[in-house]
Amino acid sequence: MQTRQPLVESPNGALELSNQEIARYSRHLIMPEVALEGQKQLKAAKVLTVGTGGLGSPLALYLAAAGVGTIGIVDFDVVDESNLQRQIIHGTSDVGRPKVQSAYETLEDINPNVEVRVHEEALTSENALEIFEDYDVIVDGTDNFPTRYLVNDACVLLGKPNVYGSIFRFEGQASVFYAEEGPCYRCLYPEPPPPGLVPSCAEGGVLGVLPGAIGTIQATETVKLILGIGEPLIGRLLLYDALGMRFREMKLRKDPDCPVCGENPTVTELIDYQEFCGIPQAETTERENGVPEITVGELKQKMDHGEDINVLDVREPHEYEVANIGVRLIPLGELPQRLVELDQDEYFVVHCKTGGRSAKAVKLLQDAGFQNVYNVKGGITAWSDQIDPSVPKY
């Protein structure tokens, strides 16, 4: 039944299933592609899921249910209310708790036969190799570029497969990056985009069920690799469009000049991935290009004193509908065309959700010749926190 070398050799007599486990895994055991031997391979397998968020939730749940013997989980975050729309390993009562603790309990409840290893720490260049060393497969369920490059490079250096998934709004990508047999993440994306150019899910949003689709694909690929069955996504990039409900597939090739898995690699140890992704530089630029700010407290005072100020909200109309403080709405995208509506000699205060878009708006107004323009630090979120909790946070 095997179509390729399984990642985990059959443990044969070294590992047995209890009668209770045989009952639990009966739907696997009756399939010749898995059968008793395959179930033992799963039990012997060690899988690390990096991140217990949107992708890590379905992924870890299914791997535990399938009987993967050892599941490592790495995360340093705590469960937030806004996670619950998609991070189904956590529940409402877990808000405020460390994600790894919450995930640990859910996984143990689903399958007490699984050994869940908790790594409650941030994955860094210092600890990644040591953490990865012990696992057969690494599954990338992270949410940022520096960690994706870190996971990739560590996997290449250790010769381990990296089961990749990524999501944004209604779209997802999945692949298996396994430099021993095919391309790695850097062969596909040699360089990360500069910070700020690509919006994150926190800014752009994500359909709650989307990580379910992609995380489940990652779990499927992980099980196939362990068992050595079927055709893995090595050398193929699967694109999923939830709105069009279409899957497409792109060919990936190993780049002979790849800096980490190519013929003459220049990256032979883990590097500083923050630096590589331009994060410190971007923060410096942001500081240097800083726009004048006003706190929500100061703004409240000015409004209460009836000062002659114009407060602008530069979010989108659908956000305004969720929460607003009763001020004029001009979405950032429309601002350049609507400058004529504003008197540049007046005093302007601009807000958005958390301060990012309004900073751009302030810059835009300054460039157009406005002298007195201030950015509301922390946006409407800070207003809700500090001034008026009746304004919902979203």
Add this chain to the structure above:
Amino acid sequence: MPKVKIPTPLRQYTGGNAEVEVGGATAGEALGNLASEHPGLRQHLYTGDGKLRSFVNVYKGDEDIRYLEGQDTGVADGDEISIVPSIAGGSAGGRCR
């Protein structure tokens, strides 16, 4: 005319359209025309000196144009050009973790 598939993060620059038809005999021409018709896309596709950005992958059908003839790859009526950008996920700050 060839069709260019626009990924979600870039659709805000094409009036929400997931697919745009543009003229051009090569992938490079088609992308150039796309950026001219939708100026907001330009900075996402090209660097300041007019080179295609390295984190933007362009496919003709299911082949990366890097492994065809790059921007000189010929495109014909009905060919599907896809822009496949790198996406990371949820984090706003790009923290290393």
